[in-house]
Amino acid sequence: MVTMKSTYNVKPADPTSNEIMKLSEIDQIKAVIHVPTVYFYRPTTDFLYSDAIRILKDSLSKVLVIFYPLAGRLHETGGGRLELHCNGEGAILVEAESELKIQDFALNNFLPNAAMRDLIPKMDYSATPIQEQPLLLAQLTKFSCGGISLGLGISHILMDGHGAVYFVNEWTNIARGETTRIIPFFDRTILQTEEPPSLTKELSVLLTPPPLLIGQSDNMEQRKKPTTVAVLKLSKQQIDKLKSKANEDTPYKNTIRSYTRFEAVAGHMWRCASKARRHADEQLTRLHIPVDYRKRMQPPLPKGYFGNASLRQAAITTSGELLSKPLAYASSKIREAIEKVTDEFVRSYLALIKTLPDVSVHRHFHPAGRTLGGFFGNPDMEITSWTTMPVYEADFGWGEVIHMGLGSIGFDGKCFISLGRDGDGSFTVAFCLQTEYMDTFKNLFYEDI
Secondary structure, three states: OOEEEEEEEOOOOOOOOOOEEEOOHHOOOOOEEEEEEEEEOOOOOOEEEEEHHHHHHHHHHHHHOOHHHHHEEEEEEEEEEEEEOOOOOOEEEEEEEEOOOOHHHHHOOOOHHHHOOOOOOOOOOOOOEEEEEOOOEEEEEEEEOOOOEEEEEOOOOOOOOHHHHHHHHHHHHOOOOOOOOOEEEEEEHOOOOOOOOOOHHHHHHHHOOOOOOOOOOOOHHHOOOEEEEEEEEEEEHHHHHHHHHHOOOOOOOOOOOOOOHHHHHHHEEEEEEEHHOOOOOOOOOEEEEEEEOOOOOOOOOOEEEOOOOOEEEEEEEEHHHHHHHOHHHHHHHHHHHHHHOHHHHHHHHHHHOOOOOOOOOOOOOOOOOOOOOOOOOOOEEEEEOOOOOOOOOOOOOOOOOEEEEEOOOOOOEEEEEEEOOOOOOOOOOEEEEHHHHHHHHHHHHHHHH
């Protein structure tokens, strides 16, 4: 049980101008949610909890001067579009205590569940107008063992995972009395284009609904099915085995550049999900892969670009093809989808979004409930890689991160892959699946390696 002690509205240390910031087209179609993550820190005898909350309040007020958009509020402008009012209204910081110990979470592999979600401030999207919703929610929780956690909810409209980790790590620099290493770049106009979309055929898959189960006219039945979240571990040896398997000498072998760990593991998961779900051979299945395009632009986006810079690319095939062919086939479909994300592809996609009369229908999550908005579950899935993000560098001065992970995963088929904490080359896979298929999936996940 978590007890809330105090709630603070932390504003920038210095006043900010009331700038109205134009969002990019990719910002416009991101979910109107706060992405929930939690950082855990082990017990320490030489650091007081009262010092921790003081450090957070002080450093947050300072970092909000530099990352001032996070202290603002979103406003609707019509057609589902939003703009950002940088009015300095502040972020929310909650002080809390829990009867639990960090070990209670560790024994459960830090599973994204209700107990984990209690470590992050909640937002009632249906009752709170969007212009009143803070864009940054933070909660410092003290556990009975003396350890602490920092739970964060950061607006997905404002940034993706890379942007969130970048912000948190710069926040920790300020908390330790250091200066920011990379100055944030906020100007979204570098992604604006006046040209019409040129790759409409290649882009069509990004804005069309995913395949339905054969025989079903909509996905409402699938949306309502109960789901279960699991956290699975892959050792370096298991990952290497999957990578070797994907790169065996088959018709789908890539002779230019071997398939990566991600392409091998994601292909393996895609195959396991289709098999566990008992799809018919002719069932179309689509794997969604968020692709970071910061370095794919010409020229690349500035190192401190602070915003969303990833798009949901998709690989599609039939379950029969996926399961009758070797792992290299699945990896090749993933590679093909990722390599399509070029400068021309991104700019054409942004130009296409610009033409939409209502962008809200393309958001994959609706804050009013799971029966609204897009759906990417059975027969489809989405796999996000966090393996390149420095998530364990968030040291506020009270020690190293012992775990960083999601507070919740609410949708069937959604998966996050992150690096293991020990630097041993392992992966942690957090995955949500319809409850009736989870046990079979977990068995296949290890048996088919």
